[in-house]
Each structure stands twice: as structure tokens, then as C-alpha cells.
């Protein structure tokens with residue numbers, strides 16, 4: 001008979017795990033249920049040298065799906081033999097296990113179940129299981145590890161296993177199992193933490209929702225504005241069709257505006273916090289909830305801004321490749337020949353473009369640096385001062401460079417006679433409002449700090465001694481400038 005375990009659970013999965021011989025002195029681990037999770041768990045436990053006994057409602061039907069070393073038997077038999085029992089059964093079927101209740105008394109039950117959607121209120125599946133089996137010690141865990149990770153082993157996925165239980169002894173025995181299987185147990189405390197653990201795998205980028213919605217809304221706003229101005233307006237007023245601009249030109253005009261406003265949104269909450277601290281005269285009071293949430297979402301806002309800026313760079317580089325650009329170039333050359341202009345070089349225009357492009361390149365370079373240092377592995381390798389220098393000082397430089405890029409772009413276009421008449425007033429006000437506010441706010445906050453430093457230098461000179469410029473404990477501005 002072909003060995004069903006030779007077939008991986010998922011395409012590309014390991015067909016066989018090297019199961020070391022189960023050691024009879026090792027605890028017997030039971031698994032109730034014979035589904036995907038149970039099969040992967042059985043293989044991993046066998047590989048760690050445990051004796052495995054699987055409990056099924058119909059053992060004969062599923063015995064062929066498990067490695068030979070695992071014993072597949074009835075639920076009652078498995079529950080009686082094992083010291084620790086994994087409940088790999090959907091939570092709605094937990095009540096059907098009451099028949100094995102006496103056999104599970106005094107033993108450790110590991111609830112691996114997940115819910116269907118995140119829940120804000122209990123009771124959790126694990127707490128309900130503990131209600132069904134009051135004589136057993138319930139440990140919540142392994143629900144954040146997929147059957148796929150279990151099958152491939154901890155090297156191919158998240159190694160952390162979050163555990164919680166009201167029984168320290170039961171939790172310790174499951175921690176030991178985790179270690180032997182190559183996972184890293186993370187103690188989350190009492191069983192009341194199980195709801196949080198059950199919600200973990202059900203979350204869908206919760207911290208990204210607001211920044212993504214913000215970027216999408218900003219992009220949509222600027223796109224519609226640019227579309228109305230560059231495509232619709234010439235069509236309605238002059239019957240000039242410019243619909244070809246929709247996929248690239250209009251997108252490329254809207255992306256930098258969205259990127260700049262998103263970047264300003266990274267620095268504005270810090271300024272709001274600083275102003276609030278100055279007004280309150282202390283930094284030891286909590287910020288309002290909206291500001292707290294905004295402050296914690298700065299990294300996501302920054303990365304969304306980086307994405308828009310990087311896309312803008314790619315779109316810009318592709319501009320000359322388009323057929324429309326080639327036609328325009330040939331037409332311009334033809335007109336130039338017709339008007340007998342030999343050299344159309346205009347020094348001022350050349351300089352404008354060189355400047356605005358170099359500011360854009362500088363902004364993108366600095367933004368890339370911010371994005372790289374926001375990676376946990378990089379952030380962990382630098383100290384707090386270095387991190388705040390990159391994220392705060394260089395971040396403001398990136399904002400200034402991006403603002404300069406936008407202004408210089410406007411300047412380079414403003415006097416271009418070939419451009420459409422309505423070109424200049426474009427999205428400038430909405431694009432530059434927040435970045436200007438952030439930059440001016442930063443300067444306003446830095447000015448008193450600089451003045452205080454200068455005053456200290458003067459005092460030092462007057463006293464005829466050298467002064468070190470360490471932040472003075474009574475100088476609240478130093479703290480504020482680092483927010």
C-alpha cells in the first residue's frame with residue numbers, strides 16, 4: 001500500500017520527517033482529532049522523540065494517514081494513555097468530547113483551537129474548554145502555529161508559541177514540549193490571556209488599516225483633482241483629448257502629492273505632542289487617545305509615504321519610454337526645424353530641472369534610509385540616539401527635500417509656455433500645507449532650544465570655562481525636541 005505520508009500536506013512540503021525512535025521513558029502525548037493539525041503535530045512530536053497516541057472517532061479510517069510510529073486508537077484509549085493531550089478538534093466539537101472526561105481528569109489539555117473572527121469579549125475557546133473539563137488543567141497554545149509550519153518545522157515559520165494557563169505546572173510541561181520541538185514558548189500568563197492569543201492569528205494588519213486608508217484617500221483625492229484639471233478640463237473647454245494621461249501621467253502627478261502629505265503626517269503628531277507638553281508644562285500626562293494612536297502609527301505612515309515615493313520614481317523613469325513622449329519629442333523637433341531654431345538650449349530651464357530632480361533624488365534616498373532603519377532587525381542593531389537621529393533629524397531633512405522638490409517642480413513648470421494654462425495652481429496648496437506646517441513647527445520648536453544653547457555657550461565663555469552641552473534636566477525643550 002502506498003504510504004500516504006509520502007504525500008506532503010501542501011505542495012512542496014517535506015514528504016517525510018526523520019522520526020527518532022520514541023523513548024519509552026518520555027511522556028506519552030495524546031492528540032484528539034485526526035485532521036491536518038493533528039497529523040502535522042504528530043510528526044513533529046515523533047521527530048522530537050515523544051510517544052504519540054492519536055484519538056479518533058473512527059481510528060481505522062485514519063490510521064493510514066499517520067506515521068507508523070504513532071498509535072491511532074479511540075479517543076478514550078488515547079485520553080487514558082497520555083499525560084498531556086492536545087485537543088486538535090474544532091471548538092464547536094469540544095462538547096462531544098465529554099465522554100472521555102473521566103480519562104482526562106488530572107491531566108493537561110492543550111487547546112489549539114482558533115475562532116472564526118476576532119472577538120473583543122470572552123469567554124475564549126480555552127476558557128469554555130476549561131469549563132467543560134474542570135478537573136483538567138487547560139493550557140492555551142499552538143493556535144498561532146499553522147499545520148504547515150508544524151509540518152515544515154520551526155525553521156520555516158514563526159518560532160514563537162504563545163502559552164497561557166492557570167496551572168503553572170501544566171504550562172511548564174507544555175513549555176518543555178515546545179522547546180524539544182524547536183519552538184520558543186512565550187509565557188502570556190493566566191488563562192484569561194487566551195482570548196488575546198486566540199485573536200492573534202485572526203488579525204489582518206490592524207496597525208496598517210488607518211495609514212493605508214489615508215494613503216488611498218489622499219491618492220484618490222489628488223488623482224481626481226489632476227484628472228479634472230489635466231484631462232477633463234481641456235476636453236470640455238477645448239475638445240482636446242488627453243485621456244491617454246490617465247494611466248501614467250495623472251498617476252505620477254498624484255503619487256508625489258500623496259507621498260509628501262503622508263510624510264508630513266509622520267512628523268505632525270510629534271509636533272502636536274510637543275505643543276501639548278509645552279502647554280501642560282509637563283511630559284508626565286497621558287496624550288489623548290487619538291494622538292496616542294497617531295503616534296504609534298507613524299512608522300506605517302512613513303512606509304506608505306515611501307511606497308508612494310518609490311512608485312513615483314519608477315513612473316518618472318518610465319516617462320520617456322512611452323510612445324506619447326516620443327511623438328511629442330519628434331513634433332517639437334519638427335517645429336524647431338520649421339522655425340529654423342538651431343539650438344533650443346535654455347540655461348534657466350536646464351537649471352530648474354536639474355535642481356528639482358536632485359532634490360527629489362535626495363528625498364527618495366533619505367526616505368529609503370528611514371524605511372531601512374524602521375526594520376526591526378536594523379532598529380535593534382542601533383542605539384536609541386542613532387535611531388532618533390535617523391528618524392527625526394534625517395526624517396525632517398527628507399521632508400524638507402521632498403517639499404523643495406515639489407516647489408522646484410512648480411517653478412520649473414510655471415514658466416513653461418508649452419504647458420496647459422492651468423498648470424501652476426494645481427494641487428500645490430493641499431500638497432504643501434501640511435509639510436509646511438510640519439517644517440515650520442519644527443523650526444519654531446528648535447529655535448528656543450538653539451537660543452538656550454547659545455545662552456549656555458555665552459554663560460560658559462563669560463565664566464571662562466568650557467561647557468558641555470548635555471541636555472539640562474530642567475530644560476524641558478530638549479525632551480520636547482526629540483518627540
Ligand SMILES: NC(=O)C1=CN([C@@H]2O[C@H](COP(=O)(O)OP(=O)(O)OC[C@H]3O[C@@H](n4cnc5c(N)ncnc54)[C@H](OP(=O)(O)O)[C@@H]3O)[C@@H](O)[C@H]2O)C=CC1
Pocket residue numbers: 032033034035036037038055056057058059062087088089090091093096112113114115142143144145146147148
Ligand atoms: N489547520 C491548521 O493549520 C490549524 C488548526 N488549528 C486548530 O486545530 C483544530 C483542528 O484543526 P484541523 O486539524 O485543521 O481541522 P480538521 O477538520 O482537519 O480536523 C478536525 C478533526 O476533529 C475531529 N473531531 C472530533 N470530534 C468531531 C466532531 N464531533 N465533528 C467533526 N470532527 C470531529 C475529527 O477527527 P476524527 O474524525 O478522527 O475524530 C477531525 O479530523 C481546530 O480547532 C483549529 O482551529 C490551529 C492552528 C492551525
Ligand SMILES: [Cu+2]
Pocket residue numbers: 256312360405
Ligand atoms: Cu517628483
